[in-house]
Amino acid sequence: MLITLPNLLPAEQVLQCREMLTSATWIDGRASAGHVAAHVKANRQLAQDDPVALQIGALITQALRQHPVFQSAALPARILPPRFNRYEGGEHYGFHIDNSIFRLPAENASQALAPSALTPRLLRSDISTTVFFSDPDDYDGGELIIQDTYGEQRVKLPAGQAVVYPGTSLHQVTPVTRGVRYAAFFWTQSLVRDDTQRSLLLQQDVAIQRLIRDGANPEIISQLTGVYHNLLRQWANP
Ligand code: NI
Numbered sequence: 001m002l003i004t005l006p007n008l009l010p011a012e013q014v015l016q017c018r019e020m021l022t023s024a025t026w027i028d029g030r031a032s033a034g035h036v037a038a039h040v041k042a043n044r045q046l047a048q049d050d051p052v053a054l055q056i057g058a059l060i061t062q063a064l065r066q067h068p069v070f071q072s073a074a075l076p077a078r079i080l081p082p083r084f085n086r087y088e089g090g091e092h093y094g095f096h097i098d099n100s101i102f103r104l105p106a107e108n109a110s111q112a113l114a115p116s117a118l119t120p121r122l123l124r125s126d127i128s129t130t131v132f133f134s135d136p137d138d139y140d141g142g143e144l145i146i147q148d149t150y151g152e153q154r155v156k157l158p159a160g161q162a163v164v165y166p167g168t169s170l171h172q173v174t175p176v177t178r179g180v181r182y183a184a185f186f187w188t189q190s191l192v193r194d195d196t197q198r199s200l201l202l203q204q205d206v207a208i209q210r211l212i213r214d215g216a217n218p219e220i221i222s223q224l225t226g227v228y229h230n231l232l233r234q235w236a237n238p
Helices: 011-022 051-065 068-074 109-113 195-213 218-235
Strands: 003-005 026-028 044-046 076-079 083-088 092-096 101-103 122-124 127-132 139-141 144-148 151-155 162-166 170-173 176-190
Touching (some): 011 051, 011 176, 051 083, 122 176, 144 162
Antiparallel strands (some): 003 162, 026 044, 101 122, 144 151
């Protein structure tokens, strides 16, 4: 399932973020790539503890919390703090599949020093998300190409919009041949690991919301809502 979030961040906020990203300190993206990915990766990234990354990351996380489509489609259990990349001058990231497991950073210093830090919290990357911070007219190339069960999807969204797709997908970012492409990306562990099950739950949820809007019989709405929750109970792994 591939969905877009058309209005994740308001235009004014996107402009402020892009100004911050423009003057941030960018490092070689290969620093965070695995052995295999390093061969196909050529871009810049922000350090994970960069103040700009932390500040914009918090805005994104806050927006996701209040975004009904993201919540229904992703059923998030854990979200990795967003990371940031920049492509220009032919930079690209060839076809690859993302790492499956990530370590969640400690939320504060005392947590980092606690005995529980020896058994760190992990995140399984069920879902990938890219948030676009450059407008499509400002750069050539830089398309996110995702191969999923329905074939190849080419994604290049306006600034402030996001694409959400299965973490299992093979994907690439094509070379940016003019201008600069700024984006954020992050992974979500879902309560429901399987993409097909998540998709069925979303369809059921959307249908129930339509019935509510149309003023359908409350008993039927209640019955279908019960089925939704019983399916979620079967499939969820919090
Ligand atoms: Ni990737």
